[in-house]
Amino acid sequence: MKLRRVTIKNFKLLTDVEVSFSTSAEKPLTVIRAENGSGKTSLLYALLWAFYGTKDLGPSPGELRLSSTHWPPREPCEISVRVEFEATDYETYAGQERPTTTTYVLTRTVIETPGDGNVVTREREGLIVHAQSDQGADRLEDAAARALIRRLAPEEIKNIFFTDGDSVQRFITGELGPKARQAAVHEAVRALLGLDSLRTAVLDLEHARATFRKRLAAAPGAQALEEIQSKIDLATTSQAALTERETAARERHVNITEAIDKRDARLYELKDLGDRDKITKQRDVAKLALTTAEAQLEAQKRAQRDLMKNESICWTFIGSTLERGIGVLQGLADLNVIPGTAVEVLRDRIELGQCICGEGLEEGSARRQAVVALLQEQLRVEPNRQRLTGLLHSSRLLHDQHQQQELSGEGWLARLDEIETSRAGIERQIRDQAEALKECEEALRRLADTDINRLLDAQVRDRAKRDEFVTELAELALKIAEGKAELEQLEQRYEVAKAQVKVSQNLHDRVDVSDDLLRLVQKTMETLESEYLDRASERMNDLFMRIAGSTPEVPTAVFNEVRITQGYDIEVQSGGYGRTLDPDFEINGASKRALTLSFIWALMEVADVSAPRIIDTPLGMTSGGVKQRFVDLLTQPPSDHELQIVLLMTRSEVAGVEDLIDARAGMVETLSCSYQFPIDLVNDWGEAGPAVKACACTHRQSCHVCARLDDHAHKLIYREG
Amino acid sequence: MLTDSNPYASQDLFVPRQWHDSYQRYTIQARAEARDLDATPYPRMIDMWWTALCVGLREGRRSPLGDKPAKFADGAILSSDPWRVAHIGLIAVAEEGPEVLERPGDVIRIVSEYAATGSEWLVQVMAGHAKPMKPLAAALRALLAE
Numbered sequence: 001m002k003l004r005r006v007t008i009k010n011f012k013l014l015t016d017v018e019v020s021f022s023t024s025a026e027k028p029l030t031v032i033r034a035e036n037g038s039g040k041t042s043l044l045y046a047l048l049w050a051f052y053g054t055k056d057l058g059p060s061p062g063e064l065r066l067s068s069t070h071w072p073p074r075e076p077c078e079i080s081v082r083v084e085f086e087a088t089d090y091e092t093y094a095g096q097e098r099p100t101t102t103t104y105v106l107t108r109t110v111i112e113t114p115g116d117g118n119v120v121t122r123e124r125e126g127l128i129v130h131a132q133s134d135q136g137a138d139r140l141e142d143a144a145a146r147a148l149i150r151r152l153a154p155e156e157i158k159n160i161f162f163t164d165g166d167s168v169q170r171f172i173t174g175e176l177g178p179k180a181r182q183a184a185v186h187e188a189v190r191a192l193l194g195l196d197s198l199r200t201a202v203l204d205l206e207h208a209r210a211t212f213r214k215r216l217a218a219a220p221g222a223q224a225l226e227e228i229q230s231k232i233d234l235a236t237t238s239q240a241a242l243t244e245r246e247t248a249a250r251e252r253h254v255n256i257t258e259a260i261d262k263r264d265a266r267l268y269e270l271k272d273l274g275d276r277d278k279i280t281k282q283r284d285v286a287k288l289a290l291t292t293a294e295a296q297l298e299a300q301k302r303a304q305r306d307l308m309k310n311e312s313i314c315w316t317f318i319g320s321t322l323e324r325g326i327g328v329l330q331g332l333a334d335l336n337v338i339p340g341t342a343v344e345v346l347r348d349r350i351e352l353g354q355c356i357c358g359e360g361l362e363e364g365s366a367r368r369q370a371v372v373a374l375l376q377e378q379l380r381v382e383p384n385r386q387r388l389t390g391l392l393h394s395s396r397l398l399h400d401q402h403q404q405q406e407l408s409g410e411g412w413l414a415r416l417d418e419i420e421t422s423r424a425g426i427e428r429q430i431r432d433q434a435e436a437l438k439e440c441e442e443a444l445r446r447l448a449d450t451d452i453n454r455l456l457d458a459q460v461r462d463r464a465k466r467d468e469f470v471t472e473l474a475e476l477a478l479k480i481a482e483g484k485a486e487l488e489q490l491e492q493r494y495e496v497a498k499a500q501v502k503v504s505q506n507l508h509d510r511v512d513v514s515d516d517l518l519r520l521v522q523k524t525m526e527t528l529e530s531e532y533l534d535r536a537s538e539r540m541n542d543l544f545m546r547i548a549g550s551t552p553e554v555p556t557a558v559f560n561e562v563r564i565t566q567g568y569d570i571e572v573q574s575g576g577y578g579r580t581l582d583p584d585f586e587i588n589g590a591s592k593r594a595l596t597l598s599f600i601w602a603l604m605e606v607a608d609v610s611a612p613r614i615i616d617t618p619l620g621m622t623s624g625g626v627k628q629r630f631v632d633l634l635t636q637p638p639s640d641h642e643l644q645i646v647l648l649m650t651r652s653e654v655a656g657v658e659d660l661i662d663a664r665a666g667m668v669e670t671l672s673c674s675y676q677f678p679i680d681l682v683n684d685w686g687e688a689g690p691a692v693k694a695c696a697c698t699h700r701q702s703c704h705v706c707a708r709l710d711d712h713a714h715k716l717i718y719r720e721g
Numbered sequence: 722m723l724t725d726s727n728p729y730a731s732q733d734l735f736v737p738r739q740w741h742d743s744y745q746r747y748t749i750q751a752r753a754e755a756r757d758l759d760a761t762p763y764p765r766m767i768d769m770w771w772t773a774l775c776v777g778l779r780e781g782r783r784s785p786l787g788d789k790p791a792k793f794a795d796g797a798i799l800s801s802d803p804w805r806v807a808h809i810g811l812i813a814v815a816e817e818g819p820e821v822l823e824r825p826g827d828v829i830r831i832v833s834e835y836a837a838t839g840s841e842w843l844v845q846v847m848a849g850h851a852k853p854m855k856p857l858a859a860a861l862r863a864l865l866a867e
Contacts, residue, residue: 301758304854309768311804316865317775318812325811328819384823387728391822394807413865416858
């Protein structure tokens with residue numbers, strides 16, 4: 001099946017959009033360029049809805065909204081998606097296989113009415129499929145239309161055909177665990193190889209064969225046949241029971257292996273934590289270092305507090321004022337005002353009765369009275385003089401000490417620098433030691449919380465159980481093989497006995513045909529499950545190694561081989577020692593995408609499935625050579641089967657693979673959304689509400705509709721639309 | 722030789738009433754969290770007052786003590802650090818001349834008014850910090866650099 005064109009009306013913001021797809025065998029790629037929020041995912045959903053309806057499209061049909069959130073409440077919205085596609089059937093005429101290609105037009109419609117808030121009501125959906133021929137268009141009956149879709153695009157594999165990059169990454173990897181991964185891989189294999197249909201066919205054929213064989217056994221003279229048939233029935237029932245037991249044992253084996261692996265991981269983690277005694281010692285060292293550092297910090301804090309109150313802060317902040325005061329006192333000293341000596345001199349002169357000038361100071365004389373008055377005045381100011389003198393002396397001493405401190409680098413600022421530097425170092429030590437202490441205590445707590453012996457006991461017990469399961473599986477496999485051999489012998493005996501039974505040729509023929517058909521389908525199933533799986537595995541390995549650019553011969557290569565095991569697991573081998581990587585945790589995002597896409601591509605090729613592969617944002621997390629190889633391999637036109645690939649890409653995804661798109665893309669279009677004006681879009685389209693528009697711009701062009709502000713970064717050529 | 726007498730012993734030391742609570746907060750280790758020395762940068766109120774005096778003088782501005790200023794210590798406390806007696810004298814002499822030493826009350830008034838200016842500055846610097854030692858040191862550094 002190949003898509004030709006899709007016309008979408010009122011689906012989300014795709015109010016009126018038509019997109020065409022390349023159907024060229026030489027250029028199988030269609031690129032739809034669209035930035036985030038420009039309708040890529042809506043386009044993908046519109047296609048899914050057209051083919052499969054609302055089932056699995058959203059959280060639940062009741063919560064699903066197909067119309068735009070901007071559609072007015074209580075106004076019916078007519079939504080339709082029209083898909084034109086072609087399918088090629090091969091018919092044999094006169095011994096030659098001839099392809100016949102038919103074009104179909106599928107239209108799904110619905111009327112949705114938004115209510116208040118998030119409520120929407122939807123009427124019954126309509127699905128019409130027309131087959132177009134030279135004579136015109138014939139509408140297919142509803143059942144025929146559904147059958148056609150089931151045949152061309154089976155619902156079980158819709159998530160493989162229509163997907164997005166992130167889902168691709170999670171499909172077989174992404175913290176799934178081996179059991180879930182195996183289930184996903186098995187499911188994909190079954191879906192793509194059609195194993196479920198074959199299994200149904202086997203059951204139908206077994207039933208038909210049993211009916212015919214019963215009729216044969218009921219014929220006269222068929223006692224021996226009847227006896228053999230009952231043995232076959234018994235052996236078949238026994239085989240079925242053995243197979244069932246084998247399935248159950250295999251599941252138990254997988255479960256117990258997972259439990260062992262998990263416990264191993266836990267034990268490894270505990271081992272990584274280290275030895276309890278060693279950690280205890282480390283904790284004690286950290287605790288002591290922490291206590292010491294805390295005491296040092298306390299001392300520094302105290303020193304800093306002392307610094308805030310000691311004398312040096314005064315000299316640093318108000319030294320000039322203090323020095324001015326000293327200057328005033330020094331001035332008094334220079335004028336001999338201090339220290340005061342006049343009192344002693346005046347007392348001496350009065351006692352001698354002679355003035356300094358030589359005049360007599362007789363009792364009662366005016367001169368003597370004047371000198372006595374002078375003495376009394378001097379006696380009054382003397383205490384202040386003494387204070388000033390004392391202050392001058394003490395201040396000089398303090399000033400000298402301060403200068404001494406400054407000279408020896410012990411001034412207030414120097415000391416503050418010293419304390420703060422020391423504090424910073426100690427505080428860093430405290431943080432480090434506290435962290436170390438916390439880590440040690442956490443490790444000790446985790447060790448204490450875990451009963452390692454209990455884990456080890458359980459591990460021993462489960463390993464023994466797993467060995468038992470392995471033995472049981474081997475025994476069952478042997479019994480199944482013996483049963484199979486017995487059945488083959490019985491079948492041979494049955495054939496001999498059957499030839500001797502006299503019944504109509506018609507019944508003989510029916511029994512023979514049912515036997516042959518059953519064998520054919522069983523053989524086909526075996527082939528598909530083993531041979532095709534091997535082929536898919538080889539092809540996956542080939543694709544993946546080429547995308548990853550890995551060379552298995554190089555011992556240091558990251559990837560040596562990837563393969564699908566018979567147990568439906570994906571195994572990734574790395575390095576020169578044959579070690580296995582866990583796809584969930586040990587490979588990067590780009591490699592996960594490459595691995596999953598390689599797996600799907602390989603399965604599709606081997607199963608010869610020709611449905612279109614539509615991938616939204618396929619190249620996230622890839623760049624450089626990996627990105628180039630990714631696009632190169634996925635879009636290579638195959639020689640032996642049909643391919644149609646649609647990549648929904650952003651401008652950044654396109655960057656670096658433009659030449660490949662030139663070479664491989666038969667169609668490139670662009671989607672843009674009006675609400676991105678003026679933040680990202682250059683032009684206003686004059687739309688009333690937000691809407692997505694398609695334009696014919698290729699990955700190298702821009703136009704009035706799709707021009708974006710950052711287009712210069714992508715060197716686009718402007719196209720007149 | 723330091724003066725061994727304290728002429729200000731009989732004077733009371735005051736701060737403007739609005740800063741008194743902050744003086745208690747940054748000097749008294751009453752609360753559990755204040756056990757950390759960084760929470761109380763000063764052991765005693767006189768120590769904080771002394772830094773306030775230095776800051777006020779540095780700023781060159783005296784502020785009135787306002788109505789009902791709060792007494793936080795006797796002048797006798799200055800005797801515990803005799804250099805403070807000398808510094809107070811020098812400040813007063815530098816401000817108003819040698820005669821001021823004859824009036825101890827005036828000397829204390831002068832330094833108290835400078836300390837009032839510095840008190841406001843200190844409280845603003847330390848307000849909002851549970852451990853104001855580091856911001857205080859940083860602010861003093863910045864003041865010196867001005």
